Amino acid sequence: MASSSSSLSSHGYEIPWVEKFRPTKVKDIVGNADAVSRLQIIARDGNMPNLILSGPPGTGKTTSILALAHELLGPNYKEAVLELNASDDRGIDVVRNKIKMFAQKKVTLPAGRHKVIILDEADSMTSGAQQALRRTMEIYSNSTRFALACNTSSKIIEPIQSRCALVRFSRLSDDEILGRLKVVVDAEQVPCVPEGLEAIIFTADGDMRQALNNLQATYAGFRFVNQENVFKVCDQPHPLHVKNMVRNVIEGRFDDACSGLKQLYDLGYSPTDIITTLFRIIKNYDMAEYLKLEFMKETGFAHMRICDGVGSYLQLCGLLSKFSIACLTAKA
């Protein structure tokens, strides 16, 4: 994978860094140390159990599986791995035919190695298709193993959960993302300032894929990574701006807060963008417990209304005024 990427980039194409810097060894995977260390042992010893990896996007589920399959099967990868993701047709017929046929296929592998069927984004499979998978999984277990990746394990039907070991991935910490970003920055010689990386980490919210994409986008657009450029490229409301808004509300300067909101709105950010950032700010803002609780509640309700289609400027103003009311009632 690495070799093909370098040859491509030498032609002048810039392949996504997400692909270019995707770890090919299980041990290089960032975060979720416990899970990764176990996968490493599987990669070494073989005999992979059926696995479900579940966790939020960008935490390395697919990467883990791919790296694992590569390490397990080496040169046999092409013939011994069947990879299906949501973009492939995975209706019940495919499960019955393609997967079953693959499971019956004979591939000569070293002892302890099995064919691997990778089902990415398995939670988007219909429950009928999952039902059809159930038996296949059992019958061919001595030649074929399954690795499923999904965001929420509860969308996988129980019989399948029962046949798999469940591995939970959690969001990456900021340090972990920062470490990886630094590697990429060094390798690509991206000029940057620490605040820029910080901004990227904020926009990524524990999602490594997002972080790398944002880094590359900023680099491609401005050739320099600082805070300003990052938020321009990622097209998210500047968190500092939003933070000021919240501070103004708490300190009783409602007019300033409103004009701040107006500015943001006039820049063309949709209410969803604004409220998403607002929620993240409130979550990390150091304020009294009661205020945080009330702010979160109101943000939640406003977000709900916006999702229902009432995405107007008025809603956002109303949200700010509800914040103020909460402040006023609580203030001594």
Next chain:
Amino acid sequence: MFKIISFHLRFDCLSITVCCCYLVLVMGKRPIVVLSSSDDDAGDCNDDDFSLKLSCLNKSKSRTASVPRTRTKKVRVSSSRSHPGKNANPFDEMRLFCEDFGESFTGFKVSAGNRKGNKELWLDKYTPSSLAELCVHKKKVEEIKVWFEERISTRKDEHCNYVLLITGQSGVGKSATVHAVASHLGATICEWNTPTPTIWQEHIHTTNAGLRYMSKLDEFENFVERIRKYGLISSSLTGEQQKPIIILIDDLPVINGKISYGRLQRCLHLLVQSVRIPTVILITDYSREDTSDYTSRCWEDLQTFLQSVGACKVAFNPITVNSIAKTLSKICKGENFRITADQIDVIAKASGGDIRHAITSLQYFCLKPGSITKAPHAIDYLDDGHSLPFGRDETLSLFHALGKFLHNKRDIETLTASDSVLLKEDFTRLPMKMDAPERVLGQAHGQARPIADFLQENVLDFVHEEAMDDAWVATSYLSDADTLLASLAGVQYKNYVAENIIQSTAASVAVRGVMFGNRHPLSSRWHAIRRPMLWQVEQSRWRNKKEILGQRTTACNGVNLSDLSIIATEWNPALKWLGFRAFEDDTRHLGGLVNDDMVHNEEEDEIEDW
């Protein structure tokens, strides 16, 4: 695919290459199949019998006449797995047929022969082979054994039903029990196995030859038809000693809609009425969260239907933690892993009564022996902030976090140095003695809905008896969280971000609301955290509703009562008031109506959307 083979055979277009590759595919998994196909080569079976026989042999695996009765199961295992060398014996017949591709055959043997003890799934390795090894409750096993004995020993028509319905959530040993009981009784199990499908290209290729593309439901209907008409024994087991046969139907076709449901129902109805061989149907129960799902509701309907037409039902409960733990420690001994009893206990609990998952988890856990001996924090979630990173039962990993929220420990002194504005005394709280709730939630891998439910169930236990105000504050925040979550229920958000925000706001509001509201937490007395009653209530509510709906369609013959509340408040009380006799008449009447069930189903279609 079997069909295709036989097709080729019959019409003598034995282009070896084609046949060859099909057979290799078959052999890759199950050598016995090849044997029977050579049988067929010489024999004169018709198409139907052939594929039926295959599907039967597919599973029974032990069709050697020399096998002693009691050890069927053992031989089954060994013949298919561990000693490929011995396998050669039953293949003598087929050698002649497949000498041409001996190469690929030996290839198969190599891959099977290299299998060492530790290269298998422990699930397969430790499949229970005798009754004693099962960890299903003794009574249930006994019940099933007796049922089989009755039907096998007395080969008369004194039993009206030959269908046993086994239900239970996944991984409680339904099929394992059947297999074990069968081997105990020396019976052969013929499993209905989805025939290997025709690939679409194949279908296109062979349309001219008259092969139809069949859905799984079609195949199942054919299967039932064959069993009804010809029985199972006639062709496949002639010449052998009369071994009792059990039909096992594990993999019922998937239902997607009223029509296919109707077909399956009718098909099973016929099966129950006419089959004279003990037949087991396995249906998996789904737990709470799936109840809104149409297919899982269908399975429940199907269960009640099967019972109503006379199938005997045995419901398996989740396996107790103790017996799971016992099995796990036995496996550990077998594998030479040393795991503390506590760790085993945690794994057993986390599996939620699902032994299959427990064993898989154990295998996964044992991957890293280092953490077992010296780093207990990986699993001992009770002391450390980390929850179990695996295990099916999410709620268990939640308990730790829930305990923190509910006990609501605070620092004694207040840190007034913070820059924020001063609040009234009512609204100030001492700083929490833990990380931010969001962080704790993130570590617990919690979903918002169970968290809110659990908090609601348990919060009152942790609030001081006198503190009425605390209770209402906490409850009002919980109801807010509930409203937020309800907005999720209807719509399927394609947008992960939006869903994520709603989930996390709701969880935060619930947790922070409870912590904020509970100003006077009870001193840290031991409280057990209960599972939400709400879930049971919801389930039984749904069940009652379904029952009433069932009465509506059958009992109110011809009368279309469209309103549930009318049935509940007027119709049923009226029936009761009229007395038991009237009601019994009605149900007897109902019995006669079963045959017309389809008609009623269609009626139901129209009034379904009340």
